[in-house]
Amino acid sequence: MQQLTVDLGDRSYPIHIGSGLLDQAELLKPHIAGRQVCVVTDDTVAPLYLERLRRTLSDYSLLSVVLPTGEAFKNWATLQQIFDALLGARHDRRTTLIALGGGVIGDMTGFAAACYQRGVDFIQIPTTLLSQVDSSVGGKTGINHPAGKNMIGAFYQPRAVLIDTDTLATLPAREVSAGLAEIIKYGLIRDREFLQWLEDNMAGLRALDPELITRAIHRSCAIKAEVVAADEREGGVRAILNLGHTFGHAIEAHQGYGSWLHGEAVGAGMVMALDMSAELGWLTDQDRQRARNIIAAAGLPITPPPGMRAEDFRRLMSVDKKVLDGQLRLVLLQQLGQAVVTGAFDGSALDTVLAGIGQ
Amino acid sequence: MQQLTVDLGDRSYPIHIGSGLLDQAELLKPHIAGRQVCVVTDDTVAPLYLERLRRTLSDYSLLSVVLPTGEAFKNWATLQQIFDALLGARHDRRTTLIALGGGVIGDMTGFAAACYQRGVDFIQIPTTLLSQVDSSVGGKTGINHPAGKNMIGAFYQPRAVLIDTDTLATLPAREVSAGLAEIIKYGLIRDREFLQWLEDNMAGLRALDPELITRAIHRSCAIKAEVVAADEREGGVRAILNLGHTFGHAIEAHQGYGSWLHGEAVGAGMVMALDMSAELGWLTDQDRQRARNIIAAAGLPITPPPGMRAEDFRRLMSVDKKVLDGQLRLVLLQQLGQAVVTGAFDGSALDTVLAGIGQ
Numbered sequence: 076m077q078q079l080t081v082d083l084g085d086r087s088y089p090i091h092i093g094s095g096l097l098d099q100a101e102l103l104k105p106h107i108a109g110r111q112v113c114v115v116t117d118d119t120v121a122p123l124y125l126e127r128l129r130r131t132l133s134d135y136s137l138l139s140v141v142l143p144t145g146e147a148f149k150n151w152a153t154l155q156q157i158f159d160a161l162l163g164a165r166h167d168r169r170t171t172l173i174a175l176g177g178g179v180i181g182d183m184t185g186f187a188a189a190c191y192q193r194g195v196d197f198i199q200i201p202t203t204l205l206s207q208v209d210s211s212v213g214g215k216t217g218i219n220h221p222a223g224k225n226m227i228g229a230f231y232q233p234r235a236v237l238i239d240t241d242t243l244a245t246l247p248a249r250e251v252s253a254g255l256a257e258i259i260k261y262g263l264i265r266d267r268e269f270l271q272w273l274e275d276n277m278a279g280l281r282a283l284d285p286e287l288i289t290r291a292i293h294r295s296c297a298i299k300a301e302v303v304a305a306d307e308r309e310g311g312v313r314a315i316l317n318l319g320h321t322f323g324h325a326i327e328a329h330q331g332y333g334s335w336l337h338g339e340a341v342g343a344g345m346v347m348a349l350d351m352s353a354e355l356g357w358l359t360d361q362d363r364q365r366a367r368n369i370i371a372a373a374g375l376p377i378t379p380p381p382g383m384r385a386e387d388f389r390r391l392m393s394v395d396k397k398v399l400d401g402q403l404r405l406v407l408l409q410q411l412g413q414a415v416v417t418g419a420f421d422g423s424a425l426d427t428v429l430a431g432i433g434q
Numbered sequence: 435m436q437q438l439t440v441d442l443g444d445r446s447y448p449i450h451i452g453s454g455l456l457d458q459a460e461l462l463k464p465h466i467a468g469r470q471v472c473v474v475t476d477d478t479v480a481p482l483y484l485e486r487l488r489r490t491l492s493d494y495s496l497l498s499v500v501l502p503t504g505e506a507f508k509n510w511a512t513l514q515q516i517f518d519a520l521l522g523a524r525h526d527r528r529t530t531l532i533a534l535g536g537g538v539i540g541d542m543t544g545f546a547a548a549c550y551q552r553g554v555d556f557i558q559i560p561t562t563l564l565s566q567v568d569s570s571v572g573g574k575t576g577i578n579h580p581a582g583k584n585m586i587g588a589f590y591q592p593r594a595v596l597i598d599t600d601t602l603a604t605l606p607a608r609e610v611s612a613g614l615a616e617i618i619k620y621g622l623i624r625d626r627e628f629l630q631w632l633e634d635n636m637a638g639l640r641a642l643d644p645e646l647i648t649r650a651i652h653r654s655c656a657i658k659a660e661v662v663a664a665d666e667r668e669g670g671v672r673a674i675l676n677l678g679h680t681f682g683h684a685i686e687a688h689q690g691y692g693s694w695l696h697g698e699a700v701g702a703g704m705v706m707a708l709d710m711s712a713e714l715g716w717l718t719d720q721d722r723q724r725a726r727n728i729i730a731a732a733g734l735p736i737t738p739p740p741g742m743r744a745e746d747f748r749r750l751m752s753v754d755k756k757v758l759d760g761q762l763r764l765v766l767l768q769q770l771g772q773a774v775v776t777g778a779f780d781g782s783a784l785d786t787v788l789a790g791i792g793q
Contacts, residue, residue, distance in 0.1 A: 162582060165753060167755070167760075190587060192587075193574065193576060193588055222518075222522070229553065229588065401469075
């Protein structure tokens with residue numbers, strides 16, 4: 076087992092990564108204050124792992140909430156099911172919520188924990204590659220609004236993150252690729268050597284070679300922890316974690332949440348950010364092509380969905396959370412391994428990239 | 435004009451108290467980061483003060499959201515109207531929300547600010563006596579759930595609180611009394627001298643004598659600021675601010691939110707807490723009677739609504755946020771001016787108080 080720490084003063088927390096962690100009660104117990112625990116999961120993950128977690132937590136008064144699977148249900152109505160269950164079972168302020176599932180479950184459970192009785196403890200047990208390397212770490216929680224993804228939410232840190240790499244065995248190949256999108260992102264924004272290593276080992280990573288995938292998760296979480304510790308509430312540098320996400324969110328919103336996987340939209344979105352960076356003369360055409368190839372090799376789309384037009388992107392990106400006082404800000408690359416968040420770019424570069432869509 | 439500070443490190447904020455503050459843009463401007471401002475108010479307060487505030491803020495891009503009046507609308511559906519308006523007008527993360535109204539507007543606007551794009555700035559402009567002395571200070575925000583009051587919310591501090599005492603001129607007498615309930619509470623829990631002063635000046639306070647009411651607001655906010663600075667997230671001492679509230683919330687839930695005013699329920703609830711404190715032998719019968727008389731003199735009910743029974747209280751109090759691991763905790767008085775939060779009381783004292791209801 077490997078361990079990392081997200082360093083946030085008195086709200087610091089550990090990330091445990093390894094095989095068989097779901098059975099290790101001693102990793103969870105230090106982070107559970109009372110007798111009540113509520114496991115929130117979905118109807119895909121529940122049949123696979125809920126019973127096992129229930130056995131691990133047999134010392135506690137355990138409530139479980141099984142939600143419908145998918146981004147389409149990441150909304151207030153589903154969140155309300157968690158509150159109803161907690162209140163129905165008289166869970167008090169010392170209850171601990173546990174998110175058992177992918178990013179949608181993690182985001183919703185975290186937001187429920189942030190809001191229930193004005194804040195209770197929660198623990199992340201991410202079961203998809205994407206949530207293990209990204210959404211379970213850093214405290215971004217929330218739900219979608221019809222007008223935009225993650226528009227309603229909170230910065231609210233978990234007490235611990237438990238990454239059991241065995242859970243990846245049941246993950247469909249398409250979701251492995253979606254997770255690799257965020258892993259590649261860390262290389263692109265912050266670590267050229269890691270990007271090189273990913274390039275060299277992509278086949279083994281897609282095959283979920285235990286040693287390779289553990290190393291990739293560890294390095295991804297380490298980079299995320301570093302960035303979050305430097306800027307918890309995204310006042311500055313943290314925004315680089317959103318490389319490809321402004322374009323990606325527009326794709327998700329256009330297609331309807333849940334049609335493209337988040338990681339797939341980020342894959343295509345990162346290619347658009349690479350194109351813009353090259354268009355601005357920041358990235359060589361060779362580096363752009365190389366990065367594009369890595370994304371393709373991970374099994375990810377490298378173009379937006381057919382039928383999506385330049386004006387769709389403009390409209391959907393104008394509500395992005397990185398828009399400040401009306402100005403669109405984007406995460407772009409100055410070179411491979413070095414990202415910047417900026418609104419000071421030549422608008423014609425964006426025009427050119429958007430004009431190229433669908434050609 | 436008088437000024438106080440709520441001391442919370444880098445989240446400290448000023449409370450301004452005085453006449454005519456609604457027109458003073460210079461009090462608001464230092465707390466507004468961007469160009470966008472969204473004033474949230476209700477259909478009672480909007481006709482009285484919205485236009486004036488709009489003139490004061492004419493330098494900004496101003497959006498206003500007018501909600502239906504009353505505790506019955508303090509729910510997710512109403513909150514959603516704020517999010518819809520903000521997203522419809524493309525308000526970004528640098529927007530500032532302003533709560534113009536009573537406690538319901540303050541709680542909902544604060545919670546909307548806590549959640550919108552994971553947190554934006556907000557300012558409290560409370561226009562009722564109750565919200566001026568209580569809910570606008572301290573960062574408790576939230577909405578009700580059918581199973582309990584304020585069950586969904588956040589601790590989220592405003593950037594500033596602006597108390598324009600002129601707004602009290604339009605307040606119905608019943609709401610003045612409701613505000614006095616919380617003012618009396620501060621005397622009961624923390625300041626025997628202030629309680630004496632309230633006893634001596636109750637007629638003038640009910641008549642809204644400017645000098646008296648300003649002094650009462652100032653002292654109330656000072657006590658609240660002190661308690662909140664010591665314990666922002668109610669891990670300990672802050673709970674004393676809830677004297678009478680556990681009983682009071684049960685009354686409100688039983689009657690349906692909005693039928694009794696919050697302050698009225700707190701008035702009757704405080705009398706029940708006084709009775710229990712006397713029953714436990716902590717409070718002399720003379721002091722109990724004296725405190726009860728002050729509450730009555732403020733024009734507040736001193737008994738629960740007819741028809742409400744002991745088992746109603748038991749059921750409704752069991753979901754109180756102060757319940758921990760199944761144990762009910764209450765705020766009680768050791769003497770006038772000194773409160774304690776405890777679960778270690780003789781249960782038969784509660785039985786006796788509840789048995790006395792309706793007799």
